[in-house]
Amino acid sequence: MKNIRNFCIIAHIDHGKSTLADRMIQLCDLVTEREFKDQLLDNMDIERERGITIKSQTICLPYTAKDGKPYLLNLVDTPGHVDFSYEVSRALSSCEGALLLIDAAQGVEAQTLANLYLAMENDLEIIPVINKIDLPSAEPERVALQIEEDLGLDSSDIQLCSAKTGAGVEDIFEAIVSLLPPPEGDPDAPLQLLIFDANYDPFRGTIISVRVINGTVKPGETIKFMSNNQQYRVEEVGLFKLRKEPQKQLSAGQVGYILAGIKTVADTRPGDTITHAAKPAASPLPGFKEIQQVVFSSLYPISTDEYEDLAAALEKLKLNDAALTFEKDSSAALGFGFRCGFLGLLHLEVIQERLEREFDISLILTVPSVQYIFYLSDGTRLTVDNPAHYPDPGHIDKIEEPFIKATILMPEKYMGPVMTLCMERRGENTSFHYPTPGRIELNCELPLAEVIYDFYDKLKSITQGYGSFDYEMLDYRKSDLAKLDILVNGEVVDALSQLVHKSNARARGLHACEMLKQEIPRQMFKIAIQAAIGGTIIARTNVSALRKDVTAKCYGGDISRKRKLLEKQKAGKKRMKTVGNVDIPQNAFLAVLKSDHQ
Incomplete structure (x- = not known):
């Protein structure tokens, strides 16, 4: 165990995590020049195109230090996006140390801070690394000062590197070996394995990524999941090299995989504890919680013949993505479809893109919404995420909506426009401070519904790309909501209904009407497009x-x-108008989703 180091790389989006992982794999001679490709650990096309990590990956790096000692370094690559923060927290709890990667040109960003706090909560040893020192705009001295003043980390531990050219990567290996502690644990104690990820193999079933906290696990033993008491027989254990390498056993301190003939990923929940069925551990490891979906949208196939294909495609995606939930849904305008729950807007985009690419299904999405809690006058409590299930307004006592705490980091010259944006989105309890001269950290409490619409795009526009955004869920608060219906030729189009705050209902209604006007082709009769709340027309x-x-x-x-x-x-x-039917083209539904300035 003295020669094992478990570490992860944490950073803001696009600060070079995957590139550094590539260089480390090359330095350890795990891949030949011919087999190498960029973003080696990212195996989805979308990950490569967008340059983001969606699914965390693990790899075991054999390294011989300068003093000649052999080490086994387990690298857990984590997603950088806020939607997947729970996955990041589970990956962190399987490590003893973290490389905090910071861009030499951009400096400390919002998610750098968020991920650092996550790492500190897990008591990880942190090595700050300044990446991209080869850029003409790199300012390593300024960033080093930020690391010391903003983050309170020791500047003597800072490593400088360029993941692109490979400069300084050897020094990072030496820092990992000398600064990070070896894992602790007792190989003879009752078995405790922490699940931090799982993915599905069509031939072998679910491959569970685990960190052995205590005990030893071998093929042939019966294991038990402590959250749901399911029992399975272990078929194979091994380490993650570039290909999976079977081992005779995994013991305390190691990171590896387990195959036990598990049929779906949904049975293996990140953060759960595995133990022996015959001699179980006294208690599960702390920190486990169920994954919560926060954004909901309905997916409909453009061609109704593709409904069965969409159902099969969602089932296949669910095998690899336990965070996706879906149930059957129907609409008078769009036919049959599915109501799906997502971790956030990026998760929604990724699922939509995978359905269209991998399964060749053209889709229509309804306006994304969040979960609201309705308290009715008879004392009933309802959770509603679909405008179609909006209760009778006469019976509603009060409505609560989810709020988030947003952290925005930006150069101070953008303070005015960003404050205005937050106020427009019903922000409250705004506070700010200056982490370093010229940069502002703004904290603001916002309704989640206002953020999922187009907040991130607007923020990037008004800060010219320099603003960074991170959020965490807070609580539910009382709100004044209404159901906004869109009527075309006097008929309600249920797929376009939205739950909105009364203060911006008219603006949202006008926007939807204008967008539809541009998309609906002219007929032989005049078509009225109206937005209504109940029986009151608010835009036309x-x-x-x-x-x-x-x-x-x-x-x-x-x-x-x-x-x-x-x-x-x-x-x-x-x-003609009384008997005429208006066919709404598919792109009209998509147009309503677009923000005003696209």
């Missing part, structure tokens, strides 16, 4: 009718002849 626009010049054949003569023809046309249009 018209798609004007296509007209034929019926008076063209009248030249000269009495005006009454022309009037007679126009009256006849008017009566025809009126009759």
Whole structure:
């Protein structure tokens, strides 16, 4: 155990985690030049294209130190995005140390702070690393000062490197070996394994990533999950090299995988504890909680024939992503579909993109919403995430909506526009301080519903890309909500209904009407597009009718002849409107989701 080091790399998005992991794998000669590709640990196309890590990966690096001692370094690569913060916290609890990676040009960002606090909560030893020192705009001295003053870390431990060129990576290895503590644990104690990730293999079942806290596990033994008391027989244990390497056993301090014929990923929950069925541990490891979905949206196939394909595709995605939930849903306008729960907007985008790419299904999404709690006058408590289930307004006593605590880091010159944005989004209890000269950290409590719409895009626009954003869930607070219906030609289009705060209902209604006006093709009769709360119309626009010049054949003569023809046309249009059906094109549903300035 003295020669094992378990560590992870934590950083803000795009500060170079995956690139540094690539260099480390190359330095340990785990991959040949011919087999190497960028973002080696990211195996999804979307991860490569966007340059983000969605699914955390683990790899075991054999390293010989300068003094000749062999070491086994277990690297747990973590996602950087706020949607996956619970996964990050579980990965951190399986390590003893962390490399805190900071961009030499951008400095400390919002998620750098958030991930540092997570690491400190898990009592990890932290090595600060300044990356991208080869950039012309790099300012390692300024960033080193930030690390010391903002984060309170010792500047003598700071490592400088360029993950792109490989400069300084050897020194990071030496720092890991000398500064990070070896794992603790008793190989002879009752078994305690911490699950920090799981993914699905169609041939072998679920592959569970575990850290052995205490005890030893071997193939053939019967294990038990402590959260649901499920029992399985271990088929294989091993280490994560680039390919999985089976071992005779895994003992305390090691990070590896277990195969036990588990059919779905949903049975293995990150943070759960595995123990022996015959000789169980006295108590599970602390920190386990159920994953909570925060954003809900309905997915409908554009072609109704693809409904069965969509159902099969969601089942397959669910095998690899336990955080996705879905149930059947139907709409008068869009037919049959599924109501899905996601960890956040990035999670929603990733699922949508995977369904369209991997399964070739064209989708329509409804407006994303969050979970609201309704208290009815008869004392009933309802949880509602779908506008279709909005209760009768006459029976509602009060409504509560979820609030988040947002942390925004930015250069101080953007303070005014960002404060305005927060106030527009019903922000409250705003406070700020200056971590370093010229930079402001703004803390603000915001309703989650206001953030999922287009807050992040707006923030990036007004701070010219320099603002960074991180959030954590707070609590539910009383709110004044209403159900906004969109009517086309007098008919309610249920797929476009939204739950909105009364203060910005008119603005949201006007936006939806204008977007629909641009997308709905003109008919032979005038189409009214309206936004309504209950029976009150709060916004309206018209798609004007296509007209034929019926008076063209009248030249000269009495005006009454022309009037007679126009009256006849008017009566025809009126009759047409009562029987006419308006087909809403698919892109009209997508247009309503877009923010005002796209």
